[in-house]
Amino acid sequence: MKSTRITAAALLLLGSGLMLQAAQAQTAGVHRADLVQHDLSVPDREGIQVRVDFDPGAFAPKHSHPGEELAHVLQGTLEYQLGDNPPVTLTAGNSLFIPAGTAHSARNVGSGKASELATYIVKKGAPLVVPAK
Numbered sequence: 808m809k810s811t812r813i814t815a816a817a818l819l820l821l822g823s824g825l826m827l828q829a830a831q832a833q834t835a836g837v838h839r840a841d842l843v844q845h846d847l848s849v850p851d852r853e854g855i856q857v858r859v860d861f862d863p864g865a866f867a868p869k870h871s872h873p874g875e876e877l878a879h880v881l882q883g884t885l886e887y888q889l890g891d892n893p894p895v896t897l898t899a900g901n902s903l904f905i906p907a908g909t910a911h912s913a914r915n916v917g918s919g920k921a922s923e924l925a926t927y928i929v930k931k932g933a934p935l936v937v938p939a940k
Contacts, residue, residue, distance in 0.1 A: 874930055
């Protein structure tokens with residue numbers, strides 16, 4: 808019985824890690840590094856933190872998340888477009904809140920590399936990245 812629980816727990820952890828990795832398939836010029844993934848005290852929610860590096864001119868096409876995203880620009884200049892709103896340009900030290908389910912894109916509009924720290928509060932077990940239709 809105990810070994811069955813341990814095996815089930817191991818498979819669950821492996822499955823969630825593979826699901827996160829599959830959800831974050833790399834876009835050309837956009838590189839993601841998973842930093843933290845942890846259950847929250849709110850039922851059915853988890854926090855995920857990712858560093859996203861953009862090569863010069865790199866573009867992350869419109870997508871959404873099953874929860875909120877807080878994006879903080881670490882270096883460079885990134886242009887974000889949320890829904891049909893006009894684009895917003897942020898530089899290092901600026902942050903942006905992206906509401907749950909809002910389709911958005913990001914583009915490196917600076918002359919060098921750009922990076923952001925993305926923090927997600929999302930539904931546990933849901934795909935982290937959902938391409939926009």
